Amino acid sequence: MFRRLSAFFRHSGQEEEKTGIPLTGLAAWLDQEEASCLSRRSGQVTRSRAAIDLARDDVRNLLHDFDAEETAEPLHPKVEQVNRHNLPQFRRKVEAAIATEFSDDDEIYYRQVAEMIDGCFKAYRGPGRYLHHLYADEIKLFRQSMDQIGRELNRLTEVIKKSRTRLGKIESARGALDRYTRARDEADSVTTTVSDLNRRSDELRSRHAALLSEHEGLSCTPGMVEYSARLEAHRQEGQRVEELHEALDSHVRNALPIWRRVLRIVQDERDREKEKRLDGLIQVAVLQNYADPQFLSLISSTADLILGYVGDGAVPLKNSFEKSLFTNREIYEEQIRSSWMAWEEAGKHRDAEEALLAVHPAAADLAASDARICEVEREIRVLEEERERNLGIRHHLDRELRESSRVIADEISSLTDGTVSVTGLPAGEGEEA
Numbered sequence: 001m002f003r004r005l006s007a008f009f010r011h012s013g014q015e016e017e018k019t020g021i022p023l024t025g026l027a028a029w030l031d032q033e034e035a036s037c038l039s040r041r042s043g044q045v046t047r048s049r050a051a052i053d054l055a056r057d058d059v060r061n062l063l064h065d066f067d068a069e070e071t072a073e074p075l076h077p078k079v080e081q082v083n084r085h086n087l088p089q090f091r092r093k094v095e096a097a098i099a100t101e102f103s104d105d106d107e108i109y110y111r112q113v114a115e116m117i118d119g120c121f122k123a124y125r126g127p128g129r130y131l132h133h134l135y136a137d138e139i140k141l142f143r144q145s146m147d148q149i150g151r152e153l154n155r156l157t158e159v160i161k162k163s164r165t166r167l168g169k170i171e172s173a174r175g176a177l178d179r180y181t182r183a184r185d186e187a188d189s190v191t192t193t194v195s196d197l198n199r200r201s202d203e204l205r206s207r208h209a210a211l212l213s214e215h216e217g218l219s220c221t222p223g224m225v226e227y228s229a230r231l232e233a234h235r236q237e238g239q240r241v242e243e244l245h246e247a248l249d250s251h252v253r254n255a256l257p258i259w260r261r262v263l264r265i266v267q268d269e270r271d272r273e274k275e276k277r278l279d280g281l282i283q284v285a286v287l288q289n290y291a292d293p294q295f296l297s298l299i300s301s302t303a304d305l306i307l308g309y310v311g312d313g314a315v316p317l318k319n320s321f322e323k324s325l326f327t328n329r330e331i332y333e334e335q336i337r338s339s340w341m342a343w344e345e346a347g348k349h350r351d352a353e354e355a356l357l358a359v360h361p362a363a364a365d366l367a368a369s370d371a372r373i374c375e376v377e378r379e380i381r382v383l384e385e386e387r388e389r390n391l392g393i394r395h396h397l398d399r400e401l402r403e404s405s406r407v408i409a410d411e412i413s414s415l416t417d418g419t420v421s422v423t424g425l426p427a428g429e430g431e432e433a
Contacts, residue, residue, distance in 0.1 A: 021412070023424030026177055033415065034170050038106075041163040045106045048152045048159075052113060055148040056098050059120070062145070063091050066131075066138050086127035087135075093123035094142075110160050113153050120146055169411045176407035180425075183400040190394045197387045201380060208376045215369045227362035234357060237350045244343035245290075251336050252285045254321045259285070261315045262306050277302050290340060299336050303329050401426060 021029050066087060097119025103109050124142070132139045218224055263278045281298040284290070309315045310326050317323045326332055357363060405425045412422050 018418070019420050020423040021420060023422055026408070026412075026422055027174070030170050030174050030177070034167065037163055037166050037170070041106055041159055044159045045109065045156060048156050049102070049109070051152050052149050055145045055152075056116075058145045059094065059098055059142060062138055062141055063094060066091070066135050086130045089127040090123050090131060093126065094120055097123065106163075107160065110153075110156050113149070113156065117146065117149055117153060166415065169415050173408055173411035173415070176404040176411065180401060180404035180408065183397045183404065187394060187397040187401065190390050190397065194387060194390050194394065197383050197390065201383045201387065204376055204380050204383065208373065208380065211369065211373045211376060215373060218365060218369055221362075223362045224366070227357070227360050227366070230353070230357060230360070234350065234353050237346065237353060241343065241346045241350050244339070244346050248290060248336070248339040248343050249288060251325060251339055252288075252290075254325050255336070256282065256285050258306060258310065258315055258317070258322060258326065259302075262309050265309060265314060266305075274302075274305055278305070290343070296337060296340060299333060303333055307332065 097116050100112050100116050102112055124139075124146070128139065128142075219228065259278060259282050263275065263282060266274045266278060277298060280294065281302055284292050284295050284298065289295070306315075307326060307329050310317065317326060325335060408422055409425060412420055
């Protein structure tokens with residue numbers, strides 16, 4: 001039965017040779033296949049409707065033929081009473097089941113027939129099971145009518161099953177075609193966008209190369225040569241400032257352990273004034289805040305205190321660096337002061353030169369050139385990020401195109417037993433493009 005129905009739902013007279021459907025005509029072909037499938041199903045259901053309507057009319061008429069004829073042999077009064085009592089219940093249940101107004105929709109009609117049979121058999125298995133004693137012939141005819149409807153329902157089951165399968169494949173192919181069309185259109189748009197981004201990126205890279213060349217040429221002008229020389233001198237002056245700072249810091253690092261030992265002694269003596277001055281000096285040293293205007297005054301104001309404890313042996317000197325620095329007050333102050341002043345003067349000279357360089361005409365030209373180069377580089381990065389994002393979208397769309405193409409090819413092949421393929425799909429999916 002299933003093979004016969006499968007053959008019925010396929011086109012008659014199909015050629016064995018494989019034929020092709022252009023992708024542009026697939027939507028119309030699917031619409032035609034759907035209409036054809038529904039038409040064939042409707043024809044099958046219509047033939048079953050006639051048989052079922054006839055059987056239902058037989059059941060309806062049969063309900064009026066139940067009578068009270070006596071059986072050949074008298075029944076026990078109680079048996080007869082039970083049979084006559086259940087007849088009205090049986091008739092009501094069957095009449096309710098067959099009273100359904102059938103729908104024109106094949107799927108709904110199929111479910112209604114199944115529900116009608118179920119209702120009739122519930123009546124038969126319920127009150128109807130007591131009626132065969134008095135109404136044996138009527139019950140037999142009732143069963144025959146139900147059997148007839150059941151056979152038609154079984155046939156409809158195959159018809160509906162086959163049509164559902166075919167319509168499902170058609171809908172699957174239609175959905176895949178819709179996804180393919182949307183993905184293709186979006187992929188075309190993304191491809192155009194990527195091409196435009198590539199073109200703009202090439203233009204920006206050419207402009208970047210020109211700006212770099214211009215920047216290199218700028219360095220050859222007399223003003224830029226003079227500015228570059230001053231920049232180099234400024235760089236060297238900066239190195240000298242760092243070296244002088246390191247020399248000052250070296251003196252402070254040598255003195256710091258002595259200052260801390262003196263502080264502990266002063267703290268033990270509870271001399272708050274001396275402790276305050278020493279603590280301030282140590283804080284400046286620890287933070288390397290030598291630009292603090294109080295630094296030299298703190299060195300001077302604590303010199304006698306520190307050298308006094310060094311001189312009487314309360315704070316012994318442990319190495320040659322400490323002994324060289326704390327020889328006497330004059331040497332102690334002079335070493336730190338001269339290092340500080342050399343560092344301070346060099347820093348002022350460096351800062352003054354830096355201020356002059358900032359307003360040098362070549363600096364403005366150089367800054368403008370650097371700004372133009374940086375802006376182009378930023379635009380190139382933005383374009384590259386946008387390009388990568390679009391390439392990611394295109395990769396996703398290509399995957400969607402392949403997947404939807406595969407579904408289209410598989411469903412069309414299944415619908416036509418492999419005798420029809422779709423042309424215009426990407427190569428390797430269905431028919432070659």
